[in-house]
Amino acid sequence: MRIIIDAMGGDNAPDAMISGAVLAARELDAELVLVGRGAEILQALERQGMATLPKGMEVANAEDVVEMHDDPATVVRKRRDSSMVVGLRMLAEEKGDAFVSAGSTGALLAAATLIVKRLPGIRRAAMAPVLPTASGRCVLIDCGANAEVTPEFLLQFACLGAFYAKRALGVQDPKVCLLNIGTEDTKGTDLQRQTYRLLQGLGEKGVIRFGGNIEARDVPLGGADVVVADGFSGNVLLKTMEGTAKFLTQELKGVFLQSPLTKLGALFCRKGIGALKAKMDYRQVGGTPFLGITKPVIKAHGSSDAVAVCNAIRQAAEAVRGDLAAAIEAHLDEITVPKESDHGA
């Protein structure tokens, strides 16, 4: 397995990307290709006390870098020599099995769609982060790539999410639910009501296990293995979870710092608190895969450090082993619906 890494994307690039890759190289049975400015990559390695590239790691040169303010739509054309575009081209040309980048989300999605292409029959690629929940973890699809969707898009997201949960994360028979503002099938807007019927049909055919509507409250409580949402409300769910966890962590810190006694109390609970913080930490989750693309493309958090990058690379390896493309191809008939059922039509 060969994983291609955008060495120049992200707030802490190239250092975090490179030290993350070094961590991953020790643990994974995979070759890693760092794409970016060769000289800067070697300097970063030197800063970390390495005179040469570690075993199993290569460098592919790319002199340009995609900036955060670049228009995603023009990146492929205007930044053709950037680490992101060069890396994605290598993936498309089968010079690697997966691509990891901490660069601009919009640019990565647009470039991956243009260069690596969508799976046959798939209308839109979606972002599918893995969230920590009371019962383990759950795949949320979409969380921002598609603010406006049709019932057909959501039908496909449901399949992509289910196949990903099953094949890459090892969930036996994932329960797929539709994010809604109530559990009854009449709840929500036309979009949810139409999607509900499509997902019900897919469930009856045995393509997915459809668990009905889920309210946002039950997502962190572990009510589903896969949560299907339009990109707007999925993004609201993801970001609210992040913000609430941060808010509560801050408040808890305040509680622990109140007095010498509470500081001692916190010390007694240190191990458990640390584990809980780690569970809620985006860095442990790794990155967000774009599902619907022919090959695994993983978006690492923009502010990723070495640990986060290493986890994103591990996630890329899981996705390669999952071989989502094969799962999608086996069910292409069921997940393509006639155009007239589009939302609003």
Place this chain on the structure above:
Amino acid sequence: MRIIIDAMGGDNAPDAMISGAVLAARELDAELVLVGRGAEILQALERQGMATLPKGMEVANAEDVVEMHDDPATVVRKRRDSSMVVGLRMLAEEKGDAFVSAGSTGALLAAATLIVKRLPGIRRAAMAPVLPTASGRCVLIDCGANAEVTPEFLLQFACLGAFYAKRALGVQDPKVCLLNIGTEDTKGTDLQRQTYRLLQGLGEKGVIRFGGNIEARDVPLGGADVVVADGFSGNVLLKTMEGTAKFLTQELKGVFLQSPLTKLGALFCRKGIGALKAKMDYRQVGGTPFLGITKPVIKAHGSSDAVAVCNAIRQAAEAVRGDLAAAIEAHLDEITVPKESDHGA
């Protein structure tokens, strides 16, 4: 001030409603009218060791009760003798200044709109819960009453929320933000982009202080005093906050119960943890006001206990003092926009 209370609505009615009213009567300078089956109300009072009605409390008889499965659209007609409908009629007939119910949300919204009516010029009533945040509290409007909205609805929600925060909650110059998936004015769907421009205009006229778009992550972190959203994504935000807080509280409990040492640690932090739990507890917030109705109507949580009911009654009193109707009337021109700017038109 006279506050009318639906004694029969909610999971724990009539007992919780009545003991909540008894608590509120001790603290508030207001007359309280309990609407419901007279005999059951008196029995509930007896169960709480009271032979007669406490001072300042009255009973208005209503023999029927709205059930959770009743169709909201037909409640006013089919349940005309219910405690909810009778209570709202009393409010409309000026036999009280506010109404509190823990009954069906949909029924309460439909009946309040039909019986108590919307404020002149206001297109839709909205649910506006008050959320705990890192910087205090924030009003979220809407959170589920209107799954589908137009930019004009959102413009009006922004004003209703701002006036409520200012007049009822005492926030001097509330910062009003639009919930979106990014902060730039190009983010989101047409709905958000059109609404952004309307809110910007309202800000320039000085009707509200518009703080631009807000991402869901920054809502619990205290980024705004008023968050404007369509009912669908507002509901997702509210419920995700609830679910994440519950998830983390459960996890934290697990940490504290790990060993005798962690149990001791938890004991040392008991007071602070208790205060934090109370801060995140829906019962402390009280109920959710329906803004846009001519008089204050407060929805208490269906599973309210006495403390939650008492807080909802206190919130009703705050709303009466806030006199939202007067604020809206003063700005009627600014918050009514021509129909052609409706979403999708």
